[in-house]
Structures are given as C-alpha cells and as structure tokens.
Amino acid sequence: MEIFHKTKVKYIILLISGLFLAFSIYYFQNHIFEIGLNPYSNLRSDRMTGKEQFVLHVNKPSRVYLLHNAKLTGGYVEFVIKKEDGLVIEDYRLTEDKFINRSYNLEEGKYYCTIMRDVENNREKLRFYYDKRFITQEYVK
Amino acid sequence: MKISKNIRKSLFEVEKISLLIISVVVLVNLGANGLVVLLSDAEATSYFIQQLASNITLFGFIYLMMYSINQAITAIPFLVSLNCRRKSLAKNVMFNGLTRSLFITLIIIFINAIVFAPEIGLDSVTGIIGFNISSNNPVILLTIAVIFCMLLYFIYSLTTFISLLGVKYGWEYVLTAVFIILGTCFLLFRPIVLLFIFGRQLNLFIFLVLILTAIFSLINYRSIVDFEYKY
Numbered sequence: 238m239e240i241f242h243k244t245k246v247k248y249i250i251l252l253i254s255g256l257f258l259a260f261s262i263y264y265f266q267n268h269i270f271e272i273g274l275n276p277y278s279n280l281r282s283d284r285m286t287g288k289e290q291f292v293l294h295v296n297k298p299s300r301v302y303l304l305h306n307a308k309l310t311g312g313y314v315e316f317v318i319k320k321e322d323g324l325v326i327e328d329y330r331l332t333e334d335k336f337i338n339r340s341y342n343l344e345e346g347k348y349y350c351t352i353m354r355d356v357e358n359n360r361e362k363l364r365f366y367y368d369k370r371f372i373t374q375e376y377v378k
Numbered sequence: 379m380k381i382s383k384n385i386r387k388s389l390f391e392v393e394k395i396s397l398l399i400i401s402v403v404v405l406v407n408l409g410a411n412g413l414v415v416l417l418s419d420a421e422a423t424s425y426f427i428q429q430l431a432s433n434i435t436l437f438g439f440i441y442l443m444m445y446s447i448n449q450a451i452t453a454i455p456f457l458v459s460l461n462c463r464r465k466s467l468a469k470n471v472m473f474n475g476l477t478r479s480l481f482i483t484l485i486i487i488f489i490n491a492i493v494f495a496p497e498i499g500l501d502s503v504t505g506i507i508g509f510n511i512s513s514n515n516p517v518i519l520l521t522i523a524v525i526f527c528m529l530l531y532f533i534y535s536l537t538t539f540i541s542l543l544g545v546k547y548g549w550e551y552v553l554t555a556v557f558i559i560l561g562t563c564f565l566l567f568r569p570i571v572l573l574f575i576f577g578r579q580l581n582l583f584i585f586l587v588l589i590l591t592a593i594f595s596l597i598n599y600r601s602i603v604d605f606e607y608k609y
Binding site for chain 1: 510548565572577578
C-alpha cells in the first residue's frame, strides 16, 4: 500500500482516470442520440379526443419499452401495436386509473402504434423507449 | 455502552453543522419557490408541493453525503487523536449511516404519501424504477422505500469511502474516484435511463448495490480501525 503514497503514482492514476472520463464523455456524445424516448408526453386536459398514430420501422430485432400512467375520470384510452401483416402485438383499453409497464420484442418489419382517446379529465403520462440504431419512428397523425 | 454513547454524542456535534447548513439551503430554496405561490395563481400551489417533495428527496442525498464527508475529515481524526476506541467508532459511523438512511426514507415516503394522495391529485411523476410512485399500494410503497433506503446507505458508504481515501492517501484519489464515477455514469447512460424510468435490470441493480455497499462498509470499517492520526 506504500506505493499509493508516491506522488508519481498518484498523478499517473489521476491522469488515467482523467483519460477514462474524457473517453466516456466522447462515447456519451456519440451514443446519446441512440436513445429514443418518443412519445414522451405528460398530457393534462379536461377533455381529450382523437387518434394519434406512428409507425415503427424495425431494421433489426429489438426490444421496446412502454410506461403508461393513466389517470382519467371518464372515457377511455386505447393503445394498439399492430404489425403490417395484421398481427396484434399489444391491445389494451383503459377506462380507469392504471399503470402499465411492459416491454415487447419486435422482429424486423413495420409496426403501427395507435393511441385512441376519448377522455374526461385526463392526466396521462406516456413513455415509450426504443433504440434508434435499430428502430426509426414516423408520425402518421 | 457508555463509550459508544459518548462517541455518538461527539459525532452528533459534527452532524449539527451539516443539519444547519442543509436546513438553510432547503429553506432558502423553498422560500424562493414559495414566492411563485404568492405571485402566481392557484396552479402554483401544486407546483410548490411538488418542489417540496423533490427538494426533500434531493437534499436527503446531499445531507448524507455532507454528513459522511464531515465525519471523515473532522470527527474521525479528532476522536482518533483522543485515543477513542476505534472499533466502537467504526461501528458507530456505520450504524449512524444506517439510521439516517432509514430516517430520511421515512420522511420522504411520508411526504410522498401526502403529496401524491388522490385528494391532492398531483401527478408529476410517471414512474420511478418501473413502479407507480403515486400508488397507494403498501407493497409498492414498501418496495420503493427499501430500494430508496439501500440507495441512501450506498451513497453514504461510497462518500465515506472516498473521504477516507482522500484523508489517508491524498486529494488526487478523491478526484480519481469522482472521475471514475462520472465516467461510469456517462458510459452506462442508456442502461441508467432504462433502469430509473422503466425498472429494467432492477434485480441486477439491487444485487450490485448490496454487494458494493457490503464491500465499501467493510473497507470503511478497516480504514477507521487502522486510521493513523498524522497532523
């Protein structure tokens, strides 16, 4: 342990850790844009109706994560993920307060995600995560 | 028993300074946020309550960090210079961290239970580590409390470890430790996002925190027992 008291050793270790930090910042800068958190929405309204739809273009099998914290006084929220050939990956309809935390393995292809709402006093939080390296998102409406 | 009580008293003398500083910072921060309530409309009240919850959560962590640093750089060298029994001191330092972590967890859970009560209707947080924080389910609340307490004690052990490292070997190692921690956070940013929002790899995270806490606690215990007063 005596070696750690030597000034030279101290500065060498400090320099190595500084280089590690510099490398990690460089890595962070290059990879931060791979994180797709979309939709990332905090919705709050007295009344909300309509349809929101986006397409996920999956280029490589990947996992997506969904967190949906719905608080509604009346009405419904419906969330559907459907593959282009019609295969339903997810389909749920909420008519009361509910917390959804799910993940899905998506194969290559095109997936249509639709959110239908006809809600009163909507307090809704939605987080949808995917890896931008393998999945691109396109809003339809 | 009496020695242990005296050590606790001496450590509390140091803690008083941390408590005073953190209270002033929290009060000033909340005071500034409180002005929004006075100057704005009714919506601001819920904003203030959210600020209260997030401030107390954040400063819970900062308080523990400050307390552990204060202990390592002032109380431990002072008590060692007075030939205090090292094993009792080491046990007390660890036990203090545990009780403070429990206490802060209780305060935070209590405030969150009030703030996120359905009557108040606050809904600022989607979920934390994959759990619904505004839930009234006791099992979920207990799980969050246990994880939170573990995390607090982990932070306490880590800062005690870094402070003792600095006292024993020099400031260069403190900076090294900070660089390594920051670097690891930058490298693991994506898993961290997935963990703290969606609760992905939560089991692995809990396992790692437990293992690292045990390692740091053991090293801290040995460091305090072998502490040499050199001033």
